[in-house]
Amino acid sequence: MQEDRRYAPPTTDLRDVEAERALSERPPQVRWASVLLWLSFTLGAALSVYALRAEGDPSEHAPAVDAVLxxxxxxxxxxxxxxxxxxxxxxxxxxIVYLALAVVALLLMLMPVGDGEPLTLTETIGYALSSLLDFAAMALVFTRPGALWFRR
Known part of the structure; x- marks a missing residue:
């Protein structure tokens, strides 16, 4: 008597197949975008350290405030x-997250909140250059062929 194959287990190996990228190798645009992002990071880190050091008179607020900042x-x-x-x-x-954060940072730079001290010319140029680097990098990763490499 012949066995009913409808109820037999599958004969092929079952495994998760990772989706392949539209481009197999990282395009030069993504490498350049990475360089621009690290330049922006370095500039942002320098500006952040400068801002922390120039917070004004330390006697105005508690040391805990400095630690939180x-x-x-x-x-x-x-x-x-x-x-x-x-x-x-x-x-x-x-x-996508980086683009959203870059847009928020740009909006905060253009529309300062509160009555804090205005930015110095050096800080303004630094933040503008950092934003320019961020958006140039985002243009590279959101346009072809960079964008194709991110698709799965």
């Missing part, structure tokens, strides 16, 4: 560095 600053720098690495590795979500 430093923690937030270094946390933001760590997030930026991590996103740079994830973009270089080809994670699509990382470039």
């Amino acid at each position: 430093a923690g937030i600053t270094f946390g933001a720098l760590a997030l930026s560095a991590w996103l740079n690495v994830m973009i270089y590795r080809g994670h699509n979500w990382a470039r």
